[in-house]
Amino acid sequence: MATDYDAPRRRGDEDIETDSLEGLKAAEKAEPDVDDTDDGEIVEPYDVPMADLSGEELSGTVIPRQADEFTCSVCFLVQHRSRIAEKAGDNEYICVDCA
Numbered sequence: 001m002a003t004d005y006d007a008p009r010r011r012g013d014e015d016i017e018t019d020s021l022e023g024l025k026a027a028e029k030a031e032p033d034v035d036d037t038d039d040g041e042i043v044e045p046y047d048v049p050m051a052d053l054s055g056e057e058l059s060g061t062v063i064p065r066q067a068d069e070f071t072c073s074v075c076f077l078v079q080h081r082s083r084i085a086e087k088a089g090d091n092e093y094i095c096v097d098c099a
Contacts, residue, residue: 074098 065071068081072095073088084098 072098 009021031071056084064076069078070081070084070093071078073092075098077095079095083096085096086094
């Protein structure tokens with residue numbers, strides 16, 4: 001069977017032509033509008049209790065920075081010297097995470 005490649009192509013009946021305004025309107029009517037942003041649950045606001053913690057005492061030991069540790073000048077976390085990415089100035093270093 002010979003095929004004429006210059007002839008205009010025909011679309012199937014189930015395909016809706018969306019190249020024209022009428023085709024877009026038909027496609028819009030075919031799909032029902034579904035609002036999926038509301039899941040139906042009512043969300044109550046969460047109130048943070050205003051407890052007075054000034055009389056509480058923490059039970060932890062504070063260990064000072066060791067000789068093989070540094071404080072990152074960006075995130076201010078104490079880390080091991082193997083995590084130095086770059087030097088920012090005199091005794092100022094930047095960790096691998098912040099670099």
